[in-house]
Amino acid sequence: MSHQLSRRRLLQLATASVAGLGLAACGDNGSGSAGGDGDSGKITVWSWTTPAEGLRSVVPAFERDNPGIEVDVQDVGNPAIWDKITVGLASGGKGLADVLHIGVDYLPGYLDKFPDGIADLSRLGADKYKDAFAKGLWPTVIGENKAAHALPWEVNPLGLFYRHDHFEKAGVDPDGIGDWNDMIAAGSKILNATGVRLLGLDKTGATQDMDFFQNLMQLQDVFYFDQDGKITLASPAAIKALTIIKRLNDAGLIADTAGQGTEKRLLGQGKLATYAEAAWAVEYLASTFPEQKGKWRSMQPPAAVPGGKRNAIVNSTYLAVSGSSTRRKAAWRFIEYALTKPARINRMFASGGVFPALKAAYDDPKFSSPHPFYGGQKVLKPFVESLSADARATNFTGDYARALKFASDAQSQVLLKGADPADALKKAAEQLAQQTGRQQAV
Amino acid sequence: MSLAPSEHAPATTTPAGRGTTKQTRRTRPCRRRLLTRTSVPYLLIMPAVLGFAIFKAYPIVASLWISLTTGNGAGRHFTGLGNYQRLLSDPLFWTALKNTALILVVQVPLMLGLALLVALGLNSTKVWLRPLWRLGVFVPSLTGLVAAGVMFSVILNRDAGLLNWVLSLFGIDRVNWLGSPFWARVGVVLVITWHYTGYNAVIYLAGLQGIPQELYEAAKVDGAGPVRRFVSITLPQLRPILLLTVVLSTIGTLQLFDEPYVLTGGGPDNATLTVTMYLYNNGFKYFDFGYASALAYALALIVAVLGFLQVRLMGERK
Numbered sequence: 001m002s003h004q005l006s007r008r009r010l011l012q013l014a015t016a017s018v019a020g021l022g023l024a025a026c027g028d029n030g031s032g033s034a035g036g037d038g039d040s041g042k043i044t045v046w047s048w049t050t051p052a053e054g055l056r057s058v059v060p061a062f063e064r065d066n067p068g069i070e071v072d073v074q075d076v077g078n079p080a081i082w083d084k085i086t087v088g089l090a091s092g093g094k095g096l097a098d099v100l101h102i103g104v105d106y107l108p109g110y111l112d113k114f115p116d117g118i119a120d121l122s123r124l125g126a127d128k129y130k131d132a133f134a135k136g137l138w139p140t141v142i143g144e145n146k147a148a149h150a151l152p153w154e155v156n157p158l159g160l161f162y163r164h165d166h167f168e169k170a171g172v173d174p175d176g177i178g179d180w181n182d183m184i185a186a187g188s189k190i191l192n193a194t195g196v197r198l199l200g201l202d203k204t205g206a207t208q209d210m211d212f213f214q215n216l217m218q219l220q221d222v223f224y225f226d227q228d229g230k231i232t233l234a235s236p237a238a239i240k241a242l243t244i245i246k247r248l249n250d251a252g253l254i255a256d257t258a259g260q261g262t263e264k265r266l267l268g269q270g271k272l273a274t275y276a277e278a279a280w281a282v283e284y285l286a287s288t289f290p291e292q293k294g295k296w297r298s299m300q301p302p303a304a305v306p307g308g309k310r311n312a313i314v315n316s317t318y319l320a321v322s323g324s325s326t327r328r329k330a331a332w333r334f335i336e337y338a339l340t341k342p343a344r345i346n347r348m349f350a351s352g353g354v355f356p357a358l359k360a361a362y363d364d365p366k367f368s369s370p371h372p373f374y375g376g377q378k379v380l381k382p383f384v385e386s387l388s389a390d391a392r393a394t395n396f397t398g399d400y401a402r403a404l405k406f407a408s409d410a411q412s413q414v415l416l417k418g419a420d421p422a423d424a425l426k427k428a429a430e431q432l433a434q435q436t437g438r439q440q441a442v
Numbered sequence: 443m444s445l446a447p448s449e450h451a452p453a454t455t456t457p458a459g460r461g462t463t464k465q466t467r468r469t470r471p472c473r474r475r476l477l478t479r480t481s482v483p484y485l486l487i488m489p490a491v492l493g494f495a496i497f498k499a500y501p502i503v504a505s506l507w508i509s510l511t512t513g514n515g516a517g518r519h520f521t522g523l524g525n526y527q528r529l530l531s532d533p534l535f536w537t538a539l540k541n542t543a544l545i546l547v548v549q550v551p552l553m554l555g556l557a558l559l560v561a562l563g564l565n566s567t568k569v570w571l572r573p574l575w576r577l578g579v580f581v582p583s584l585t586g587l588v589a590a591g592v593m594f595s596v597i598l599n600r601d602a603g604l605l606n607w608v609l610s611l612f613g614i615d616r617v618n619w620l621g622s623p624f625w626a627r628v629g630v631v632l633v634i635t636w637h638y639t640g641y642n643a644v645i646y647l648a649g650l651q652g653i654p655q656e657l658y659e660a661a662k663v664d665g666a667g668p669v670r671r672f673v674s675i676t677l678p679q680l681r682p683i684l685l686l687t688v689v690l691s692t693i694g695t696l697q698l699f700d701e702p703y704v705l706t707g708g709g710p711d712n713a714t715l716t717v718t719m720y721l722y723n724n725g726f727k728y729f730d731f732g733y734a735s736a737l738a739y740a741l742a743l744i745v746a747v748l749g750f751l752q753v754r755l756m757g758e759r760k
Binding site for chain 1: 532533534595596599600601602620621622623626705706707708709710711712723726727728729731
């Protein structure tokens with residue numbers, strides 16, 4: 001046999017190589033159908049910083065109880081993880097980890113745009129946990145095929161953290177604050193007495209951090225979309241929310257937190273009197289600013305309207321299995337192991353600050369214990385109680401990212417150009433409808 | 443086409459005269475060889491051609507196809523020019539295009555003018571420690587784009603930024619660099635200019651050093667002053683280099699992404715949203731790959747038209 005290739009053969013080989021590569025690329029259609037139900041071997045998990053630490057704390061026990069399965073938890077970083085998952089899903093699941101940690105702001109979009117990209121967990125037995133998690137989370141994990149595609153890990157009921165020392169110096173009684181009208185009045189008192197602004201907000205919208213605006217809407221049981229997916233961005237509740245922000249700004253109570261790390265720096269310097277955040281911040285504040293021990297307290301968030309409700313679930317995160325995983329059963333076993341047993345989920349809470357979605361976890365004494373960072377206040381208890389109250393699920397939909405963009409633009413117009421909230425939101429809702437083809441709710 | 447010497451050898455035939463061709467092929471003493479004078483150049487360019495086919499041609503064609511479709515995952519369906527029609531009526535696309543054009547019109551002449559001045563300075567024999575100055579001018583272009591964006595987001599911070607601190611030394615009020623639509627654009631222009639001026643200056647410097655000194659000496663003898671020599675000798679001699687930098691800078695600015703993405707996220711109120719950033723948002727945030735691909739083709743068309751016009755207007759006239 002000759003060791004020299006003929007030109008024809010060379011041409012054939014080259015053509016076959018190119019065609020093969022082309023077909024490999026063309027063949028990936030996002031179905032994730034290349035996956036398999038392997039129940040052993042090494043599985044990879046993608047998460048970020050502190051949650052990744054929490055997951056790692058479960059791995060030794062899992063590997064001991066599940067011989068044959070090895071777990072590699074990778075800290076991909078946030079927000080880098082969203083680009084990595086998106087690119088992986090768009091290329092048919094290539095390169096994705098077996099287990100994916102996904103936020104409520106992305107999960108509906110992934111289920112909507114990549115129907116087979118996330119594995120069906122109902123097939124593996126997820127449905128038996130339907131009632132095990134905090135109210136309002138299960139609808140988010142359901143795809144168009146009515147199957148569950150993830151298990152809830154984290155739920156974030158809203159709270160309002162405040163600097164007890166600043167309130168005291170200004171003579172403000174937190175118990176006397178029922179709604180944001182009261183809080184605006186209190187904020188002016190605090191500003192006058194201490195020179196400290198009430199809260200921080202990214203006025204430029206560079207980070208599109210719209211949590212505060214969303215929280216004010218969620219306190220009124222409204223979001224960008226209603227439960228039918230219709231646009232509610234220009235609803236009276238949304239206008240009320242943006243009007244509160246405008247009033248806070250006009251009163252000089254908002255510190256601009258645009259720029260990386262600005263809010264953290266201002267909190268560290270004691271220049272913000274409150275921090276409107278969800279339950280995960282309980283441990284975040286305590287571990288990030290240990291020198292401020294005893295100065296913080298927590299209260300229920302003021303209502304957006306007088307007499308309105310003072311609780312809301314603002315966001316949540318989930319663990320899912322990629323549709324392209326070849327070890328879907330092993331990946332599911334890890335998720336089930338980590339998220340459905342109170343002791344393990346609470347161990348992760350302790351090491352990663354992720355507030356558990358599993359209802360049985362709240363029986364642990366730590367949820368009703370005094371917290372030294374908060375001056376001995378039983379800081380976790382109100383958060384747990386608010387979950388059992390009427391906290392409704394939020395329909396993020398697959399178009400959340402677009403809605404966020406337009407809402408952020410509207411807020412920037414109001415804060416930087418003095419635009420009227422109703423006009424800005426009307427324009428935003430119209431643009432959202434035009435771009436998504438969704439109808440506006442009447 | 444030249445054949446290998448062996449191919450001229452006489453063919454053998456079977457007594458029955460059947461299967462001659464097959465027999466001939468099998469028994470031909472020497473077949474066509476891979477390494478001939480004709481095939482070697484093809485072999486040499488094959489890696490590049492394969493690389494182009496796989497990593498350039500295929501994505502280009504695939505992107506064109508995707509731009510004509512809508513949907514998700516496996517469920518893409520053909521919509522013809524629907525995405526392009528949508529693009530024409532999308533106010534955010536026009537905002538992004540306007541922003542990009544504004545940065546192009548302001549920043550490119552500013553940067554290239556500055557780069558030319560720097561290059562003239564670095565080319566002067568009167569400058570002491572010239573290699574050090576050249577290094578200093580070129581160093582910013584070695585900085586990663588994202589790192590540059592992060593660094594300037596700190597420098598331009600309203601409350602704690604270095605620039606506002608320097609301005610305060612002169613009694614000038616703090617500027618809301620990233621919070622005002624006007625100053626945010628200025629901030630983006632600042633970053634790009636800082637990053638690429640040295641790069642262009644080095645190109646100009648190479649061009650300046652290629653101009654024959656005799657031309658300057660002759661002009662001096664004829665009594666031409668420095669300005670006259672610059673206008674009549676330097677600029678015409680630099681014409682191809684100028685064209686190169688103008689075209690490259692135009693393409694680069696039209697594809698501007700990293701710096702405004704890190705610095706302002708396209709804000710405030712879309713004042714620094716660029717076409718590529720909008721493209722990225724549609725693809726990777728909204729998962730609207732069809733529309734993102736249409737944006738990519740629209741941008742490619744704009745780049746091609748502008749490049750063509752620039753070459754026609756500034757190119758060598760015969």
